[in-house]
Amino acid sequence: MTAALTAPLPDTLWAASLRRWNTVCWVLFAAMAVGLVTTAPPAGNKYTALALLGCVVVCYAVLGRLPGSRVVGAQVYLSVLVLALGGLAYLGSSYAALFMVTLPHYWMFGRTPRASMAFLALATAATLAGSSVRQGWSAEFFGETLVSTLIVVAVGVLIGLWAHSVVAQSSERARLIEELERTQARLSEAHQRQGAADERERIARDIHDTLAQGFASIIVLAEAARAGLSADPARSAQQLRSIESTARDNLTEARELVASAQQPGPGRQVPGSVAHALRRTLDRFAQDTEVTVDAELADLDCDQQARIALLRCTQESLANVRKHARASTVGVVLTRRPYAVELEITDDGRGFVVETSRGFGLDGMRKRLAELGGRLTVTSSVGDGTRILAVIPTADEAEEA
Incomplete structure (x- = not known):
């Protein structure tokens, strides 16, 4: 339930869940308002109770409209809720219903479990204080109000702590998944870089073993043919034919290199001598x-x-x-x-x-x-x-x- 501030769920799923919960809260707020109107406490108490409930409703509505200042708005809302519960308990007007309806809000809008526990303790204290002022230190207060309030608070604390642990585990899993995805992306990028480097090395090795060696032979033969043009024309002619043959072989090798680059992979491995x-x-x-x-x-x-x-x-x-x-x-x-x-x-x-x-x-x-x-x-x-x-x-x- 603390996920309002640190929800690991996807945005669309969390938004849908929050809309459903908001709908439930508005329905319960409306039912409480109807209950206050239909009950018959003194007229002044009725209007005061409606005013306190209205303050809670207004703060809750404003909280949903201010996503940029959500932390501050949540603290203001919880503070108003504590005061409203104390006032309704003093007036004796549906404070128990409001307390149970808004019990999850302490875990939803508290920044940390400690903050949620602190606001819940304040709400419990305000409720008991208002009830004790109204009822006094009577058997009814100790026998019903105190015991029932503490039971509800204890159940709420257990549920809230359990929900917080579940959300914390989900958040940790989401963090690990995100870190794993980043690691996989870096690993994929490293593999691509390594593959490109291996391909460049292969091409460089093929060029060195074929074209570079052929050009070196052509240079040596051309120098020898030029030096022997006058002394041994037949030998020079033979060397020129070797230059031509080497150049043709180089051209064939170059075409094969281009073809292998355009068609990556081992291709057909045809046996041959x-x-x-x-x-x-x-x-x-x-x-x-x-x-x-x-x-x-x-x-x-x-x-x-x-x-x-x-x-x-x-x-x-x-x-x-x-x-x-x-x-x-x-x-x-x-x-x-x-x-x-x-x-x-x-x-x-x-x-x-x-x-x-x-x-x-x-x-x-x-x-x-x-x-x-x-x-x-x-x-x-x-x-x-x-x-x-x-x-x-x-x-x-x-x-x-």
Whole structure:
């Protein structure tokens, strides 16, 4: 019943409940006024009692019209109600009916349970004081008025405290629900930001592994072709053809990136052989760099994501050989193990310190393989070449995991 000031109910539900309660109160106020008119106390007492009841009714009506000053209005209304009950008890005119009708108001309009109890205690004291002045310290006062008033007040207190605990629990639940909704909204926003960041990282990784490597090859080939135009025209022509082929491959890769961005999701995972794509990449690398390539490629069927991951690892590894290793021989072995597919790429270049490497390419390869449940192992030391091992679990192993 304290919910008039802190109602956790939805606004529409609370407004409907309050309108029903107001209707009941107005009907009871009207019945009390009729009762005062139809009873036969002295004429002066009748008008005084009607005036006191009118003050209560006016304050109650004004209270419903002043939502902006509801707290102050509630205190004024309860104060007038206490005085009216004391006056009606002194006049002996329907004070008991008004006391029972307005008993819930102390809990509805009190700011706190303590304030509600204080106003209820004042109303009880005023009622008993008015009755004692009218009746004196008689047996009728102690036998009927005092006992009945205290019983009604005790029942009202118990009901009010119970209602307050229910409303407090409802308010706490409403607060927790609101906090949960805010947390869910923040979590959803965080997921959206993380999804956008993951997508940007994926696109950056694809661009690095495809377009950037292709443009780097085009630049190297173009510089070599320009330098050999006069000394070795045939070689320059071959390099120009490689530039054209690389540019076409880059255009194809760009179109595939655009298509994958327009159609998110894994799509159809059509099994296919990865050896053919690796062979084309290795032949192009050997032709452009004149590095000897020894390849042992098993004819394996992999899903599209695994094929792309193995191809990207190969392209990145060959790009590192081209830019950093100064190797004369590269070995590539593609095999199937009982529960995984392994791709091993070695070179006899100058090597590097793995712990100090912070390249985007190696990190991109690790993340690409990790998305498929695989792993990347890099073994190298200065002067001893480099070994890169990419492992991707097969479907059977992934299902068991």
